[in-house]
Amino acid sequence: MKITVVGTGYVGLVSGACLADMGNDVLCLDVDxxxxxxxxxxxxxxxxxxxxxxxxxxxxxxxxxxxxxxxAAVDHGTLQFIAVGTPPDEDGSADLKYVLExxxxxxxxxxxxxxxxxxxxVPVGTAxxxxxxxxxxxxxxxxxxxxxxxxxxEFLKEGAxxxxxxxxxxxxxxxxxxxxxxxxxxxxxxxQRSHERxxxxxxxxxxLTKYAANAMLATRISFMNEMSLLAERLGADIExxxxxxxxxxxxxxxxLYAGCGYGGSCFPKxxxxxxxxxxxxxxxxxxxxxxxxxxxxxxxxxxxxxxxxFGEDLSGLNFAIWGLAFKxxxxxxxxxxxRVIVGELLRRGAKxxxxxxxxxxEAKRVFGPHDGLTFVDKNMAALEGADALVIVTEWKQFRSxxxxxxxxxxxHPIIFDGRNMYAPELPEAAGLEYHAIGRITAASRALLxxxxxx
Ligand SMILES: NC(=O)c1ccc[n+]([C@@H]2O[C@H](COP(=O)([O-])OP(=O)(O)OC[C@H]3O[C@@H](n4cnc5c(N)ncnc54)[C@H](O)[C@@H]3O)[C@@H](O)[C@H]2O)c1
Numbered sequence: 306m307k308i309t310v311v312g313t314g315y316v317g318l319v320s321g322a323c324l325a326d327m328g329n330d331v332l333c334l335d336v337d338x339x340x341x342x343x344x345x346x347x348x349x350x351x352x353x354x355x356x357x358x359x360x361x362x363x364x365x366x367x368x369x370x371x372x373x374x375x376x377a378a379v380d381h382g383t384l385q386f387i388a389v390g391t392p393p394d395e396d397g398s399a400d401l402k403y404v405l406e407x408x409x410x411x412x413x414x415x416x417x418x419x420x421x422x423x424x425x426x427v428p429v430g431t432a433x434x435x436x437x438x439x440x441x442x443x444x445x446x447x448x449x450x451x452x453x454x455x456x457x458x459e460f461l462k463e464g465a466x467x468x469x470x471x472x473x474x475x476x477x478x479x480x481x482x483x484x485x486x487x488x489x490x491x492x493x494x495x496x497q498r499s500h501e502r503x504x505x506x507x508x509x510x511x512x513l514t515k516y517a518a519n520a521m522l523a524t525r526i527s528f529m530n531e532m533s534l535l536a537e538r539l540g541a542d543i544e545x546x547x548x549x550x551x552x553x554x555x556x557x558x559x560x561l562y563a564g565c566g567y568g569g570s571c572f573p574k575x576x577x578x579x580x581x582x583x584x585x586x587x588x589x590x591x592x593x594x595x596x597x598x599x600x601x602x603x604x605x606x607x608x609x610x611x612x613x614x615f616g617e618d619l620s621g622l623n624f625a626i627w628g629l630a631f632k633x634x635x636x637x638x639x640x641x642x643x644r645v646i647v648g649e650l651l652r653r654g655a656k657x658x659x660x661x662x663x664x665x666x667e668a669k670r671v672f673g674p675h676d677g678l679t680f681v682d683k684n685m686a687a688l689e690g691a692d693a694l695v696i697v698t699e700w701k702q703f704r705s706x707x708x709x710x711x712x713x714x715x716x717h718p719i720i721f722d723g724r725n726m727y728a729p730e731l732p733e734a735a736g737l738e739y740h741a742i743g744r745i746t747a748a749s750r751a752l753l754x755x756x757x758x759x
Contacts, residue, residue: 306330306492309382311407313340313371315351315466315570315637316424316459317388322356323470325363327495332370334378344371352636352663355467379414384488387435388424388459397577398585399428408435412442412450419452420485424459426515426575428582432456432479432508453482455489456508458515463569464634471496476503479511516582519575520593525560526567527599533563533743534606540753543743544725563742565697565723566604568631568640573600604645607695607723610740611650613757614719615692620654625687625715628698628724629661629668636664638671642723643697650695651677658687662700688714699724708735 306329310321313335325331335341340350347364349357363369372378379385389403404425411421421435432454443450456479461469473496478489486505493503506514533543543563551558567573576593583590615622631641638644650657656677661668665680672678681687684703688694693715696703703726712718712735719738720727729746732739739746 306384306488307382308332308384308386308492309334309378310386310388311378311410312387312389312403312425313337313344313350314388314390315353315463316461317386318344318349318351318360319353319356319461319466319470320386320388320424320459322359322363322369323467323496324492325366325369326359326471328368329492330368330381331363332372332378332381334372334375336373338373341371341373352634353463353466354634359467375410376414379411379419380416383418384420384422384492385411386422386424386457391425391427391574391578393574393577396581397574398581399426399574399578401427401431401434404431405434405438408438409442411452412439413446415439415443415450415452417451418484419450420455420482420488421452422455422457422489423512424457426458426519426571426578427456427512428516428578429509429512431512453480453485454508455480455482455485456511457489458511460515460518463637464632473497473502477511477514478503478505479508479514480505481508516575516579519572520579520596522560523567523572523576523600524592524596526562526564526572527596527603529561529563530566530603530606530742531599536743537749538753540745540750541743542745563725564603564642564699565607565646565742566600566642568604568642568644570637570639573597573640604642605649606742607646607697607721608649610721611693611695612653613752614721614740618654619650622654622692623656623658623690623716624650625691625694626657626659627661627684627687627694627696627703628700629659630664630698633698633700634663636661636667638664638667641698643668644671646695646697646723647672647678651675658689658691660684660687661698662702685710685714690716692716693719693721696720696722696724696726699726708732708737712736 308324308329308331310317310333313333321331321333387407389407391399394400436454458477476493480486536543547561550556551561580590580593629643658679658681660681722741725741729739733747738748740748
């Protein structure tokens with residue numbers, strides 16, 4: 306099939322490359338000329354496991370192309386995927402300007418039947434706006450164009466995006482147009498050979514499904530984070546609680562980890578956007594407001610622990626930071642807890658030596674030059690001359706460190722672990738003071754005994 310993907314970011318590039326890998330003829334469009342020039346030279350704008358190989362193979366095979374030429378992109382695909390960003394507007398609602406601009410471009414240039422597939426995460430009712438934007442452009446040109454609009458929200462996870470796209474749990478298709486549904490079934494057939502995973506529904510339900518999914522996942526995280534705060538005060542261990550409740554099939558074991566807050570390009574903005582959507586129709590979402598509040602509080606939990614240990618003024622102290630990306634296996638730092646943690650430590654006068662396996666360039670762009678901030682190229686190098694270690698992202702390469710070496714390198718042998726990476730006995734056996742999130746450690750026991758848990 307001939308497919309155009311509008312927007313060549315995390316979702317657009319992964320979708321385009323995976324669709325090309327199934328034998329489709331894919332043209333990816335972006336307004337960012339540098340991004341397209343880089344891709345044309347084989348340079349990927351993002352880090353995503355397995356993506357570079359699949360992009361290069363399909364470019365070589367002649368099935369995957371990149372362009373900034375809007376007209377060529379509209380001409381190319383019968384299926385026009387919209388995968389542009391939907392960032393938060395000033396009030397937190399999703400800003401649809403990129404989606405509607407993409408739709409208008411299709412209306413401006415289309416000359417034959419098109420199926421316009423919305424893959425961006427968009428508020429309920431956007432398909433109607435996309436339809437109207439195309440109709441308006443066709444009317445301006447005084448032509449009758451035939452087109453269908455489909456909602457096909459994307460559920461891929463950054464860090465496992467290629468795998469998720471290739472082996473989806475479900476493919477949600479919201480549509481009214483029979484021809485469009487047939488095309489979508491044919492397109493996705495190769496991705497679900499063992500059993501049907503395509504769920505066809507009406508447009509509005511498909512649009513809401515995406516927000517409901519992210520809102521539910523964010524709720525699980527905030528719930529566990531809140532339980533971890535309670536566990537600390539009660540002398541219970543959140544990891545034991547996690548196993549205890551996760552074994553109930555009604556709850557399930559996945560996505561129940563306490564940590565230093567969720568971030569990324571999706572949960573924060575999608576939770577905000579659905580709250581605004583609900584406000585707009587007079588239906589206040591009380592649970593999700595609490596989810597947001599709990600997450601904001603959680604981003605300062607590590608800071609609270611550091612301040613409790615070292616005092617309000619951190620000047621003269623030097624912290625090693627492991628992990629800056631909002632989660633492992635990505636270089637994405639949008640809304641990452643590291644932004645809050647690094648910012649607050651610097652504000653309190655600390656110096657930081659920071660390391661992330663892939664997000665260093667992005668981190669330099671995000672934080673800019675700062676006297677107190679040194680970027681180092683190895684996790685152990687961050688420890689040199691540092692007072693304590695702060696772990697913000699749970700990269701695999703941090704899972705089995707040499708605790709004895711950490712102890713010998715740190716001026717104060719202390720780890721503040723925002724991701725509960727270790728069984729407390731391990732760092733403690735090496736003589737390290739270990740602070741985690743909602744876990745029973747020697748340090749949490751001592752604080753509890755003194756009655757000083759914040
Ligand atoms: N990143 C994720 O993990 C993820 C997962 C599921 C859904 N989503 C949703 O998918 C959408 C895209 O997210 P992303 O993370 O890929 O965004 P992104 O910012 O990485 O990419 C968006 C791209 O669209 C381009 N663009 C903007 N306007 C354009 C236009 N008119 N024509 C062509 N290109 C245009 C931008 O230059 C950018 O390269 C969002 O709605 C997001 O919520 C993201």
